[in-house]
Amino acid sequence: MNCIIIDDEETARMVIQQLCSQVDTLQVEDDFPNALQAIKHLNQSPVDLIFLDIHMPDFTGFDFIQTLKNPPKIILTTSDKNFALEAFEYECIVDYLVKPITLPRFLKAIQKAESTPDVAPESTPVTNTNTDDSEPTGISSGENDLYVNIDRRLIKIDMPTIQIIEAKGDYILIKTEKQNYTVHSTLKKIEEKLPDELFLKVHRSYIINIKKIIDIEDNSVLIAKDVIPVSRSNRPELMKRLNLL
């Protein structure tokens, strides 16, 4: 069986690599610190088995499984026993390993995987969320792309088209030139993903694309049809970023 490992913790990836090295029938193709990188790999080379961490920032193991059209066999690896019930709702999940993983328990999981009939013989990959005909393999990522998880789908947003991002309780509203997206996340998290040269937090509830500013008046900016408040403390940084005459 060829396999990949997905875990945001390097130590955990190395532990699983070491455990796999003790099983002759397993070949580790690669390991990935996040699901998005793994998706790219799976689009090009399907695998028989995935060792998947549940608890990852931004995109959990379960989110990842839901993006797979024909998931291969999956062994979940986690430090949390509480997901066991949820795990077995997925046909593709053959076992559930609680970290730290011991060799005997690992071998048992591999036996289970080997004796489970293939869930998807062609074991191919990822739900195509990309409408661009030039990229038929599905999700791709570039420096301008931001992937957001909406209704169990990874949606690609071209970052320069974002106008405003507004905090809405446990959600954020991303307004682009063509469409608005409501995403379960925080301003703090999305701020880390956005390029500094384009985006600025002007208020505790707003991040704006400074290229989209139409005008500035007192303590507000106009972007498209929205008037966005600018906090007094954020105003100097905003003024610094503008090409003033």
Next chain:
Amino acid sequence: MRETPNLNYINQLAAGSEEFKQKIICIMKKEFPEEKDVFFSNFKDHNYKDAAENVHKLKHKIGMLGLENGYKTTVSFEEELKGNKHSLYPKFIVILDSINDFLDTL
């Protein structure tokens, strides 16, 4: 009696491979302070939900270093943080300190 970290799990995993042992210790020595710093930063900012995520990740290393009681405390502390409580913080710090000291000796 205060529990002390050990390399029993790592030695079992290494199955005699000194190369693997050194490599994983090296990664732990790199990752542990980073994860700890992120935890302290989130905890200081009262960002307990994110701090719980950090504790979750640290939990694996606590388990790997054979701290059985420490692991149980960490599980409870993670749950506490999810509910915006943190009475186990002092106990958790003792665990982190003991790992810190131990990794320094390796």
